[in-house]
Amino acid sequence: MNCKVLVADDDAFITNVVARKLQNAGLEVIVAVDGQEAYERAAAEPPDFLITDLQMPGMSGLELCARLTVELPNPLPTILLTAKGFEIDRSKIGSLPILHVMTKPFSPRELLANVQEALGIGAAR
Amino acid sequence: MLAFPTTCSPAATDVPEGLAREIREHLGVAVAFYRLDGTPIAEAPGQGDAPDAGTAPSETVTRLVREAADANEDRLAAGPHVLTAAWPISLRGQPRLAAAVELPLSGEGEQPLARRLLAAVGTAVRARMAEADAQSQCNSLAEALSQSFEEISLLHNVGEVLRVTRPVMGLLEYVCEELRETTGAEAAVAYLPAADGAEPEMAVSGRLPLLESDLPRLFGALLDGLDPHGTVLINNHCQQDPLLARFSIAMERLVVVPVALGERAPGVLAAFNRSGEEFGSPDAKLIRSSANASAVFIENRRLYSELQQMMLNLVRALVSSVDAKDPYTCGHSERVSITSRTIAGQLALGDERAEQAYMAGLLHDIGKIGTPEAILRKEGLLLPEERRIINRHPEIGGHILSGIRKLEPVREAVIHHHERVDGKGYPAGLKGEAIPWLARIVGLADAFDAMTSNRPYRPMLPLDEAIREIKRNKGTQFDAAVTEAFSSSGS
Numbered sequence: 273m274n275c276k277v278l279v280a281d282d283d284a285f286i287t288n289v290v291a292r293k294l295q296n297a298g299l300e301v302i303v304a305v306d307g308q309e310a311y312e313r314a315a316a317e318p319p320d321f322l323i324t325d326l327q328m329p330g331m332s333g334l335e336l337c338a339r340l341t342v343e344l345p346n347p348l349p350t351i352l353l354t355a356k357g358f359e360i361d362r363s364k365i366g367s368l369p370i371l372h373v374m375t376k377p378f379s380p381r382e383l384l385a386n387v388q389e390a391l392g393i394g395a396a397r
Numbered sequence: 398m399l400a401f402p403t404t405c406s407p408a409a410t411d412v413p414e415g416l417a418r419e420i421r422e423h424l425g426v427a428v429a430f431y432r433l434d435g436t437p438i439a440e441a442p443g444q445g446d447a448p449d450a451g452t453a454p455s456e457t458v459t460r461l462v463r464e465a466a467d468a469n470e471d472r473l474a475a476g477p478h479v480l481t482a483a484w485p486i487s488l489r490g491q492p493r494l495a496a497a498v499e500l501p502l503s504g505e506g507e508q509p510l511a512r513r514l515l516a517a518v519g520t521a522v523r524a525r526m527a528e529a530d531a532q533s534q535c536n537s538l539a540e541a542l543s544q545s546f547e548e549i550s551l552l553h554n555v556g557e558v559l560r561v562t563r564p565v566m567g568l569l570e571y572v573c574e575e576l577r578e579t580t581g582a583e584a585a586v587a588y589l590p591a592a593d594g595a596e597p598e599m600a601v602s603g604r605l606p607l608l609e610s611d612l613p614r615l616f617g618a619l620l621d622g623l624d625p626h627g628t629v630l631i632n633n634h635c636q637q638d639p640l641l642a643r644f645s646i647a648m649e650r651l652v653v654v655p656v657a658l659g660e661r662a663p664g665v666l667a668a669f670n671r672s673g674e675e676f677g678s679p680d681a682k683l684i685r686s687s688a689n690a691s692a693v694f695i696e697n698r699r700l701y702s703e704l705q706q707m708m709l710n711l712v713r714a715l716v717s718s719v720d721a722k723d724p725y726t727c728g729h730s731e732r733v734s735i736t737s738r739t740i741a742g743q744l745a746l747g748d749e750r751a752e753q754a755y756m757a758g759l760l761h762d763i764g765k766i767g768t769p770e771a772i773l774r775k776e777g778l779l780l781p782e783e784r785r786i787i788n789r790h791p792e793i794g795g796h797i798l799s800g801i802r803k804l805e806p807v808r809e810a811v812i813h814h815h816e817r818v819d820g821k822g823y824p825a826g827l828k829g830e831a832i833p834w835l836a837r838i839v840g841l842a843d844a845f846d847a848m849t850s851n852r853p854y855r856p857m858l859p860l861d862e863a864i865r866e867i868k869r870n871k872g873t874q875f876d877a878a879v880t881e882a883f884s885s886s887g888s
Contacts, residue, residue: 288539289546379550380543381578 275391276300276317280310280336281325281353286376290323293380294387307331311339318344321387326354334360337368349390353378412438412494413529416522426518431495433466433485435459438494455499457481462495471519473512478502482515486523488530496522547579548683555687559694565589566598568694572666572687573602580680582652582668587691588612589656589664606669607645615644616653616665625655625663629685633675652676656688659696666691712759719765723773729846734758736842736883743882750835757810757839764794764811791815792824810835814843819873829876837876841867841883844874 277299281287284305291301302319304310307328314322322340324333331339337350347369354360355376365373372386412430420428430438437454454462457474458481465472465483469492474481483497498518500511558571569587577585584603590613591597597613607615618640619630630653635641641648649670656664666688668680716730737758741751765773768790772783779787795812798804813836816822818829822840832840848863858866864884871880 285539285542288535289543292536292539293543377546377549377553379547379579381547382550 276319277321278302278319279323280304282328293384307336322348322350428498431462435463458497462497480511484519486526551575551579555690569600573600577602583670586667590662592661606647625657629654629681631676650676654684654688656692716759730759732846733842737839739886740838740882743886753806757807757835761814761839764790767793809833810839814839817874818876837879841875841879
């Protein structure tokens with residue numbers, strides 16, 4: 273029942289905001305500062321949900337999602353965060369389990385609602 | 398009532414949970430925490446297992462804590478059987494609290510070791526307090542940042558939603574919904590007072606603490622005589638205000654922001670009640686920004702509709718000057734415009750195109766301004782030369798309307814409303830789909846109205862006969878789809 277969410281972003285502001293929002297709603301949060309770290313943490317212990325920035329040094333959010341989709345036994349539902357103006361090519365998402373693409377600055381409330389909806393947890397708003 | 402409360406967070410004297418226990422377990426020393434005046438800080442729940450929980454501090458400790466706090470220096474008192482230490486603790490450069498320890502000694506010989514131990518404890522306590530304070534600062538920054546994100550995304554979304562072609566209330570409902578969610582208020586309200594005979598409009602999100610029907614009176618009472626551009630009302634103790642308490646016993650807190658609307662009486666954006674934190678200037682600022690964005694939108698929308706009305710009136714004036722020249726066509730343009738709009742509606746072309754059809758119907762004969770009255774008013778058959786002159790009216794109309802970008806589709810319809818789908822019309826002899834869609838609609842509506850009116854050269858046809866005549870010419874004079882739409886419109 274204790275759902276684990278992996279949050280990957282090289283921007284500490286974002287990870288802080290997202291982690292707090294999710295933790296306040298009773299979710300367990302693991303923070304990774306780049307794609308590589310996120311990949312390693314997910315590989316060691318698969319989370320229930322992934323929130324990742326698109327643009328990260330080294331492994332991008334899309335690459336991270338693609339690798340995990342291939343390597344993990346179950347598809348990992350994902351929300352992709354992107355900086356404003358950096359529109360993402362829908363075709364690149366393809367069959368990846370990306371549920372939402374949220375443009376920064378996003379509403380943390382909306383992000384939480386999306387995660388809760390995807391995990392089937394009652395929204396505690 | 399008008400004051401912005403300065404909601405400053407209280408001094409961070411929170412001792413992190415479990416800190417006393419942690420030190421006791423690791424260093425075997427019982428630390429207690431005190432305010433700067435020497436009173437003990439109640440331990441957070443879960444720390445009640447500290448050995449000295451509930452017992453009053455000794456006189457020595459109280460004295461030492463006060464001394465340490467006053468001097469902002471560590472204090473140590475050595476008795477024969479006890480060593481007492483007090484450390485003032487500064488956070489962010491300000492003395493905030495003190496920690497103290499009484500360490501029992503079994504003999505004088507333990508003193509040097511005990512002193513070193515206490516020094517280590519003091520360092521550890523300070524380090525952990527600083528860390529906890531940094532963490533709590535970090536948390537409140539993240540909290541503030543999160544709120545800013547909500548606010549930015551609210552304003553951003555409101556900006557996205559602002560389209561002049563949207564109805565005002567749709568926007569205000571959206572703004573209320575978002576404001577309520579973002580501020581955590583129990584209810585948010587947008588209110589536009591009646592203007593120019595229009596009814597007052599109201600959008601509500603959430604559960605209001607008072608009757609909706611009382612809102613106009615409440616806002617009226619609150620905003621009476623205040624400057625709609627600069628005023629924000631915040632009240633976190635409504636029940637203490639006799640005026641407000643009269644409205645509802647359930648109204649605790651409110652923020653009311655006027656929405657300045659040009660010459661119109663100001664509207665209001667308001668939030669009601671919030672459990673937890675009081676409303677403050679950040680809430681007011683957010684509501685104010687939303688109010689400003691909404692006001693610009695409402696004002697633009699009003700100007701837009703005024704502009705549209707003005708344009709329509711100008712067109713009508715122009716058209717009536719044609720009708721005045723030609724007594725037989727009196728009311729003809731208005732009827733053609735209505736029929737054209739009905740056909741466009743039947744073809745499900747959308748509101749914008751239906752309005753274009755209406756406009757094209759109104760303007761289709763505008764070129765007759767350039768046709769000599771003698772020809773327009775002539776009874777009996779026209780000579781070929783006269784026919785040639787009158788047939789120039791679509792092109793003259795096209796000239797009159799040239800250069801008005803917004804009317805370009807209308808202009809095309811005016812030029813081609815006498816074309817026939819079999820190519821035997823004028824002025825260009827266009828065929829079928831080559832004739833602009835709007836011209837095909839107006840062409841039929843025009844022919845139908847001509848058939849059902851008296852003309853100098855023939856009497857009017859009965860309605861059913863005219864409809865039969867139209868259907869008979871489907872595919873030759875008239876576009877098939879337009880004819881279908883016309884005959885199914887039941888006109």
